[in-house]
Amino acid sequence: xxxxxxxxxxxxxxxxxxxxxxxxxxxxxxxxxxxxxxxxxxxxxxxxxxxxxxxxxxxxxxxxxxxxxxxxxxxxxxxxxxxxxxxxxxxxxxxxxxxxxxxxxxxxxxxxxxxxxxxxxxxxxxxxxxxxxxxxxxxxxxxxxxxxxxxxxxxxxxxxxxxxxxxxxxxxxxxxxxxxxxxxxxxxxxxxxxxxxxxxxxxxxxxxxxxxxxxxxxxxxxxxxxxxxxxxxxxxxxxxxxxxxxxxxxxxxxxxxxxxxxxxxxxxxxxxxxxxxxxxxxxxxxxxxxxxxxxxxxxxxxxxxxxxxxxxxxxxxxxxxxxxxxxxxxxxxxxxxxxxxxxxxxxxxxxxxxxxxxxxxxxxxxxxxxxxxxxxxxxxxxxxxxxxxxxxxxxxxxxxxxxxxxxxxxxxxxxxxxxxxxxxxxxxxxxxxxxxxxxxxxxxxxxxxxxxxxxxxxxxxxxxxxxxxxxxxxxxxxxxxxxxxxxxxxxxxxxxxxxxxxxxxxxxxxxxxxxxxxxxxxxxxxxxxxxxxxxxxxxxxxxxxxxxxxxxxxxxxxxxxxxxxxxxxxxxxxxxxxxxxxxxxxxxxxxxxxxxxxxxxxxxxxxxxxxxxxxxxxxxxxxxx
Amino acid sequence: xxxxxxxxxxxxxxxxxxxxxxxxxxxxxxxxxxxxxxxxxxxxxxxxxxxxxxxxxxxxxxxxxxxxxxxxxxxxxxxxxxxxxxxxxxxxxxxxxxxxxxxxxxxxxxxxxxxxxxxxxxxxxxxxxxxxxxxxxxxxxxxxxxxxxxxxxxxxx
Numbered sequence: 001x002x003x004x005x006x007x008x009x010x011x012x013x014x015x016x017x018x019x020x021x022x023x024x025x026x027x028x029x030x031x032x033x034x035x036x037x038x039x040x041x042x043x044x045x046x047x048x049x050x051x052x053x054x055x056x057x058x059x060x061x062x063x064x065x066x067x068x069x070x071x072x073x074x075x076x077x078x079x080x081x082x083x084x085x086x087x088x089x090x091x092x093x094x095x096x097x098x099x100x101x102x103x104x105x106x107x108x109x110x111x112x113x114x115x116x117x118x119x120x121x122x123x124x125x126x127x128x129x130x131x132x133x134x135x136x137x138x139x140x141x142x143x144x145x146x147x148x149x150x151x152x153x154x155x156x157x158x159x160x161x162x163x164x165x166x167x168x169x170x171x172x173x174x175x176x177x178x179x180x181x182x183x184x185x186x187x188x189x190x191x192x193x194x195x196x197x198x199x200x201x202x203x204x205x206x207x208x209x210x211x212x213x214x215x216x217x218x219x220x221x222x223x224x225x226x227x228x229x230x231x232x233x234x235x236x237x238x239x240x241x242x243x244x245x246x247x248x249x250x251x252x253x254x255x256x257x258x259x260x261x262x263x264x265x266x267x268x269x270x271x272x273x274x275x276x277x278x279x280x281x282x283x284x285x286x287x288x289x290x291x292x293x294x295x296x297x298x299x300x301x302x303x304x305x306x307x308x309x310x311x312x313x314x315x316x317x318x319x320x321x322x323x324x325x326x327x328x329x330x331x332x333x334x335x336x337x338x339x340x341x342x343x344x345x346x347x348x349x350x351x352x353x354x355x356x357x358x359x360x361x362x363x364x365x366x367x368x369x370x371x372x373x374x375x376x377x378x379x380x381x382x383x384x385x386x387x388x389x390x391x392x393x394x395x396x397x398x399x400x401x402x403x404x405x406x407x408x409x410x411x412x413x414x415x416x417x418x419x420x421x422x423x424x425x426x427x428x429x430x431x432x433x434x435x436x437x438x439x440x441x442x443x444x445x446x447x448x449x450x451x452x453x454x455x456x457x458x459x460x461x462x463x464x465x466x467x468x469x470x471x472x473x474x475x476x477x478x479x480x481x482x483x484x485x486x487x488x489x490x491x492x493x494x495x496x497x498x499x500x501x502x503x504x505x506x507x508x509x510x511x512x513x514x515x516x517x518x519x520x521x522x523x524x525x526x527x528x529x530x531x532x533x534x535x536x537x538x539x540x541x542x543x544x545x546x547x548x549x550x551x552x553x554x555x556x557x558x559x560x561x562x563x564x565x566x567x568x569x570x571x572x573x574x575x576x577x578x579x580x581x582x583x584x585x586x587x588x589x590x591x592x593x594x595x596x597x598x599x600x601x602x603x604x605x606x607x608x609x610x611x612x613x614x615x616x617x618x619x620x621x622x623x624x625x
Numbered sequence: 626x627x628x629x630x631x632x633x634x635x636x637x638x639x640x641x642x643x644x645x646x647x648x649x650x651x652x653x654x655x656x657x658x659x660x661x662x663x664x665x666x667x668x669x670x671x672x673x674x675x676x677x678x679x680x681x682x683x684x685x686x687x688x689x690x691x692x693x694x695x696x697x698x699x700x701x702x703x704x705x706x707x708x709x710x711x712x713x714x715x716x717x718x719x720x721x722x723x724x725x726x727x728x729x730x731x732x733x734x735x736x737x738x739x740x741x742x743x744x745x746x747x748x749x750x751x752x753x754x755x756x757x758x759x760x761x762x763x764x765x766x767x768x769x770x771x772x773x774x775x776x777x778x779x780x781x782x
Contacts (some may be wrong), residue, residue, distance in 0.1 A: 193681025198690045209683040210668055210697065217683075623672060624682060 034100040048079055048090035048101055057103055060112065060141055063179035064091045065228055066563045067549065069188055074179050076115050076141065079103045087111055113145045121152040123231070124159065124174035130232045131422075135560060137230035138177060160205065165213035167399050168221035168237055168392040168556075173205050176233040182206060182225035189549065191523040192342065194219045206233075209624055217624055218345045220522065222338035222547045223392025223416075223556015236392045236557055239413040240423050246384040246412075247290040254384045255293040255372075256286055257364045260301070260454035261390035261552040262417040264573040268559040268566075269421035270431045275569030277577045280436025286388075287437070289427045297387070298450025299443040300360040300367065301462070302586035303595070304335060305450075307357040307613050308459075309467045309586075310604035312542055313506070321508045328353045330517070330532075330540040333459050335359045337397035338547025338556075340617065342522045347529050348619035356614040360453065361387045361394055362403050365410030366612040371599045375442055380406060386413045388420050390454070390555035393547065405612050416557025444591050448584035455571040456520035456551030457486035457493065460544040464497060464516070465585045471499050471506040481584055487575070489550060489564060491524040492517060494540075516542040521549040637662075638673050647678045652688060656695050665699045693747070701736040701743035703781050706760040709746040712753035717770070721757050724771030728778055742781060 030041045035048075035057060042051040047070075052059050063074035072092035079090045082100040087108065090101075102108065119138060127133050142148075160173040178197070183206060186195045194217055198207035208217045226234045246252045263279045272278075286294045312331050318324040334340060334355045343350060358366070365385050373380040387394060394414035397403065403410050415423075424431055439445050449462035461483045468476045476483060476497070485495035496515040499506075517540055519528045525545045531537050548554045550567035553574065583589055600609045641658055645651035655674060659666050666674075666689055675682040689695040707713075707722060722733075729737055729744060736743040752758035755767035759774065766777055 187681060187684070193683055196681075196683040196687035198687055200691045200693075207683075209671075209686050622676065624668070 031095050032098055033095055034098075036101070036103055042095055044096060045094045048081075048088070048093045048095060049077055051095060052079075052090065052101075052103060059090050059103060060144065061091060062137060062141065062177070062230055063181060065181050065184075066565075067189060067228070068181060068184040071180055071184065074115070074119075074177070076112055078108060078111050078115075080105050080108055109145070113147055114151075116142050116145055116147045117151050119177050120147065120150060120154065122155055123177060124155045124157075125172075125232065130175070131235055131238075132232040132560075136232065163214050164237070165215035166219060166221065166237070166396075167215070168395040169214060169219065169223060169226060170235050170237055171214060172233055172235070173207075174233075175231045176206055177231055178204060178206065179230055180206065181228040181230065182234060185224050185228050189523060190220075190222060190224055190521065190547075191526050192218065192220050192222070195225065212624065218620075218622065220338045220341040220345070220547060221393035221396040221556075222522070224548060226392060226556050227554075227558065227560055227562045229560075236416050236419065237395055238419050238422075239395075239415060240419050243384075243386055243413055243415065243423070246386075251382060252384050253292050253378050253382050254290070254386065255295060255368055256291045256386045256388055256415075257295045257297045257300075257361070257368075258282060258286070258388040259297045259361070259390060259552065260451045260458075260574060261555060261558065261570070262388050262420065264454060264553060264570045264577070265390065265558045266417050266421055267432065269418065269425075272432060273569075274566045275573045277573045278431055278434075279577065280438070281431055281434035283439060284434040284437045285424050285427075285429050285431050288429055288434075289423060291386070293440045295364065295368070295443045296439040296446045296450070297360050297364055297389075298446030298453070299589070299591055300363040301450030301453045302447050302589045302592050303363055303367070303613065304357055304360050304453075304459075305462050305466050305586035306592060306596075306604045307363075307609060308333065308355045309463050309470070311355050311357065312463070312467065313470070314605065316512075316541065317508060320512070330537055330543045331355050333542075333544045334615075335453065335459055336545065336547045336552075337391065337393035339522065339525060339545045341393065341396070341620075342525060342547060343529070344618055344620040345622055346526070348621055350529065350532065351617045351619060353532070354617060356616065358403075358613055358615045359394075359397065360450075361389060361414070362397065362410055362615070363613050365398070365403070365412075366406045367595070369406035369408050369410060370612060371595060372442065374599075380408055383408075384412045385410070386415055387411050388415050388417070390417050390552045390558045391548075392416065392556035394557075402615055405615075418557060418559060421559070442591065442594070445581075446583075446591070447586050447589045448578035448581040449586045450589075451578045451581065452574060454552045454574045455487070456489065456546050457518045457544065458551060458574075459546075460516055460518050460542065461486040462586055463542065463544075464514075466587050467514075468497065468499070469585065469587065471502050471509055473503045474501075475585075480579065486518055487571075489520075489568065489571075491521065492519045492527060494518075514542070515540045516544070518544045520546040520551050520554075522547050634663075634667075634670055635673050638670065638677055642677050649678070649680065652678065652680075652685065653692075656685070656689060656692075660695050664702065665696050668697065671697070693745075699736075699740075701740045703741060703762055704743045704745060705778065705781075706745045706747035707733075708748075708750050708752070708756065708758045708760075710749040710753070712749075713756035713758055716756035718757040720771050721759070721769050721774045725774055725778065728775045742778065 031044050032041045040055050049059055059077050062076045063071045070092045072089045077090045078087035080102040081088045158174045163171040183195050187193050194208055195206050197204055246254050263282055264277050267276045267278050268274055283294050315327050319327045332354045368385050369380040398411035398414045449465055452458035465476050494517050496513045499509045499512050502510050519525055553570040554567045641655045645654045659670055671685045672682045675685050731737055733744050733746055750758045752767050757769045759766045
């Protein structure tokens with residue numbers, strides 16, 4: 001019997017997971033196959049593709065992606081298997097017998113070249129005017145296989161209209177090669193289900209429900225499909241031209257806030273291996289581009305922790321002391337705009353469980369156009385706030401109608417890491433060569449707790465460091481403040497921390513075991529919500545959910561490609577940078593203390609912070625009209 | 626759509642899911658049953674099926690768009706499908722086509738105003754030796770000539 005959680009994926013499409021036998025000499029554990037005259041032993045059930053990869057034989061792939069299930073639709077990875085009449089796709093061929101494989105015969109090479117040529121014949125678009133030029137898998141395959149002429153012709157007129165309806169994601173189906181990575185991303189990885197193959201045969205295209213524009217269907221704008229598209233069929237809505245205009249306008253005061261994840265990934269756009277942070281270099285580059293001030297989103301991440309942590313403590317107090325049964329616990333984080341839209345659509349009846357705190361991006365927008373404008377005596381109407389984010393959904397979030405608590409549009413533009421890298425290149429700057437510099441005052445360098453927001457579990461870790469210390473008066477009892485139970489890439493992490501010897505004002509929490517859950521990817525978020533619906537979370541206090549796999553560092557605006565290995569390296573870069581920072585707890589950030597003393601004088605969750613830093617949500621529902 | 630009508634449809638789908646099961650493999654049976662009864666699968670029906678089967682609406686739409694016997698737009702009470710493949714074409718499909726069009730006053734892909742007949746093309750019916758062939762609802766008519774085709778059409782209610 002199929003398990004309930006697997007029912008969505010047909011058995012034929014589920015990834016074949018064969019555990020490697022511990023003792024390789026175990027009979028039946030391995031199969032000896034011959035790849036190009038070389039005898040190798042592989043575990044029973046390994047695909048030919050994996051077997052080749054382990055033996056340093058390169059096989060081209062297009063529809064295959066390490067994060068997704070096997071599809072076998074592009075046929076580019078065909079190999080010859082002795083005894084079989086036709087060529088076999090190596091990505092979907094499990095090794096079960098001692099077969100002989102040839103990966104580079106004339107037949108194979110010719111087939112691959114023809115497949116690429118046929119894909120190109122339907123692929124409308126000229127490489128030099130394409131944003132994926134130089135980073136396109138189809139382009140590099142055509143180069144690899146020497147496909148330099150259109151032997152099967154080439155489409156001259158676009159067949160589909162470009163869908164620009166969404167604030168975050170643009171779909172250009174003329175460049176689609178029907179590898180269906182986006183379909184598998186949307187249905188299996190994120191469980192949002194926007195895209196599917198529509199129609200049959202040569203009329204097949206990837207489309208939405210009733211072929212509606214993307215803005216009219218239930219899309220959470222996470223942009224994971226963009227990260228997995230091999231061509232330029234999916235891209236983010238790029239506001240860089242408007243930002244250049246603002247920079248060139250002498251009347252405008254353009255400030256940028258940079259999120260933690262882009263720093264750990266932007267180097268990849270400049271040919272650096274994943275896993276290196278470029279915080280200082282990025283600051284210099286941004287100033288040279290012409291941004292008037294460069295601020296650190298980590299500052300408002302710290303502010304988020306203060307607000308969200310206070311909100312959690314208030315809810316706990318109500319539940320424990322006043323025995324108020326209407327208090328919604330667990331409290332869910334609200335930092336990820338993809339997750340917010342997900343819950344608004346799929347679980348609108350649970351919106352009260354969300355923290356009312358805005359995401360760090362929107363908090364910063366509101367703070368810049370009020371506090372900063374006042375401090376530096378600039379008219380907020382002349383301030384343009386740009387947010388450098390790893391995220392496509394932030395573009396949607398900054399356009400939400402309720403996000404104008406400063407009296408202006410709080411954040412004018414959301415910019416992704418890829419678009420920022422493009423702007424830096426356009427300005428003639430090679431990022432890794434830049435000297436390092438710090439963030440601008442009055443927000444300065446933020447705490448490490450804000451920095452780890454970029455990785456899944458980071459918000460939880462940052463919140464625990466602050467909440468635990470507020471309640472008990474001591475640091476969290478972990479070596480070097482590393483709360484390991486929050487870290488790592490497991491889908492749903494569940495752990496707890498015991499509150500003992502509390503300070504007087506938090507006596508009511510004495511002996512309480514603070515239980516928390518960390519989940520990333522909306523497929524896991526869905527599982528958590530189902531647990532909540534079944535009433536299994538009644539003893540949990542705090543839940544962190546990030547819409548993208550790996551948290552923000554795997555966001556839809558990050559450099560392409562992405563895989564779990566790359567995401568791990570980015571996380572490592574963030575954690576390494578964090579350990580070197582002087583301040584590592586949100587409440588110890590001097591700038592946070594300053595803003596609460598001088599601007600938000602009624603404290604966290606006070607009246608002014610409620611106006612500027614908190615928001616409300618919309619019940620959207622699942623029905624597509 | 627009226628609220629009452631909506632609820633009726635939901636009950637209908639719920640009943641079908643009880644009958645056929647809510648696994649993915651029962652989707653096609655449910656879609657066929659809805660198509661047979663309502664002559665199309667409305668966007669509301671698609672979303673109700675998706676909700677009750679715990680799949681995404683776009684997956685339902687994807688299946689409907691794959692099969693030419695399922696449709697999202699309302700069709701007439703009877704569907705006349707003329708084979709357009711080469712064997713029937715050689716056997717005199719064109720004459721039948723013209724006669725049928727003239728008789729009904731509509732072209733292919735359209736429905737008569739009284740919702741009696743929808744006219745469509747179909748791919749090969751496997752009646753290549755007996756062409757031209759035509760499928761009306763679930764019944765195949767072969768060896769057609771224009772006069773015969775018109776007579777058959779006039780007998781449909």
